[in-house]
Amino acid sequence: KKPAGAPDKSLARPVSKVGVIGAGLMAGQLALLFVRRLEVPVVITDIDQERIDKGVGYIHGEIDKLADKGRLSPDGVNKLKALVTGELDKKAFADADFVIEAVFEKMSLKQQIFAEVEEHVSPEAILATNTSSLSITEMASELKNPERVVGFHFFNPVAVLPLLEIVRGAKTDDAALATAFQVGKQLKKSCVLVKDAPAFVVNRLLTRFMGEVIASVDEGTPFEVADNALQPLGLPMSPMVLLQLVGPAVAQHVNGTMHEAYPDRFGLSENLQKFVDAGKTAVWTFDESGNQIVDPEVAEMWK
Numbered sequence: 091k092k093p094a095g096a097p098d099k100s101l102a103r104p105v106s107k108v109g110v111i112g113a114g115l116m117a118g119q120l121a122l123l124f125v126r127r128l129e130v131p132v133v134i135t136d137i138d139q140e141r142i143d144k145g146v147g148y149i150h151g152e153i154d155k156l157a158d159k160g161r162l163s164p165d166g167v168n169k170l171k172a173l174v175t176g177e178l179d180k181k182a183f184a185d186a187d188f189v190i191e192a193v194f195e196k197m198s199l200k201q202q203i204f205a206e207v208e209e210h211v212s213p214e215a216i217l218a219t220n221t222s223s224l225s226i227t228e229m230a231s232e233l234k235n236p237e238r239v240v241g242f243h244f245f246n247p248v249a250v251l252p253l254l255e256i257v258r259g260a261k262t263d264d265a266a267l268a269t270a271f272q273v274g275k276q277l278k279k280s281c282v283l284v285k286d287a288p289a290f291v292v293n294r295l296l297t298r299f300m301g302e303v304i305a306s307v308d309e310g311t312p313f314e315v316a317d318n319a320l321q322p323l324g325l326p327m328s329p330m331v332l333l334q335l336v337g338p339a340v341a342q343h344v345n346g347t348m349h350e351a352y353p354d355r356f357g358l359s360e361n362l363q364k365f366v367d368a369g370k371t372a373v374w375t376f377d378e379s380g381n382q383i384v385d386p387e388v389a390e391m392w393k
């Protein structure tokens with residue numbers, strides 16, 4: 091069934107090479123998914139060779155794990171590994187038809203990266219962004235061909251969660267959007283078209299859950315109570331465990347975007363800022379007996 095709002099699929103362009111900008115955890119998961127499902131060359135890039143090598147190493151390791159689980163033959167392992175390469179120079183994207191960025195959530199950085207990529211790729215190559223909350227229209231605004239920019243927003247863990255938010259910017263054309271839907275289908279994701287609004291749909295809902303747990307703890311309710319209160323609803327993980335999975339800095343950034351857009355509905359927490367600034371990654375930890383407890387340093391930050 092055609093997803094609501096998707097253009098006619100005859101407009102979609104084929105994708106025979108993919109570029110991934112960023113070699114961090116999210117970018118690595120994306121590169122893995124693309125190479126597994128599309129079986130085309132995937133080039134990843136980052137700001138230095140060390141990060142690139144680490145990213146390629148992660149993808150190779152995950153391919154080995156798939157083989158261990160019996161999901162890939164030895165031939166399949168070699169084929170997929172050979173399709174993944176790391177390059178420092180974005181010239182390597184020259185013949186890519188679909189480039190996706192998953193770098194730090196900073197608008198000016200993403201605009202600069204897309205402008206640089208545009209110098210190397212064909213005018214029809216899609217520029218996709220995995221941004222969690224930033225405006226697709228603004229990201230495309232300075233480009234020569236803004237009609238090729240689409241939001242392509244995945245959820246962690248990428249290999250497991252089926253949803254893919256596809257975002258149309260003000261200038262995105264039907265061919266780019268149709269290509270995005272086609273690629274999403276090849277990746278076996280459930281694609282939904284969402285408005286180019288702050289944090290799109292899913293993150294604005296999740297921000298609410300997480301923000302209200304934080305606000306309750308700011309007001310004096312212990313994490314043990316506030317974070318476990320929704321468990322009877324059958325959530326796969328509590329909001330603060332999800333915070334750890336998403337990464338507190340990313341979650342804080344999404345919250346900042348929501349606060350800017352809707353200051354009366356999305357508050358800021360000084361305690362959460364302290365937590366992020368201290369480089370903390372988790373609220374929960376384990377004691378010597380293996381019981382789950384709130385990290386004492388974190389509890390201290392909220393006193």
Ligand code: 3HC
Binds near residue numbers: 246293296326327336
């Ligand atoms: N990375 C990769 N794979 C993972 C993983 C991870 N962090 N965690 C679990 N998996 C895989 C396992 O390997 C397993 O795969 P297999 O079937 O091939 O062996 C499969 O997921 C199921 O794992 P488990 O049985 O161990 O665990 P659960 O059944 O408890 O599921 C979960 C784990 C899928 C993470 C589940 O708890 C869940 O869905 N949690 C909610 C996650 C969520 O809401 N994510 C959205 C975050 S928002 C976001 O990403 C947007 C961004 O912009 C901020």
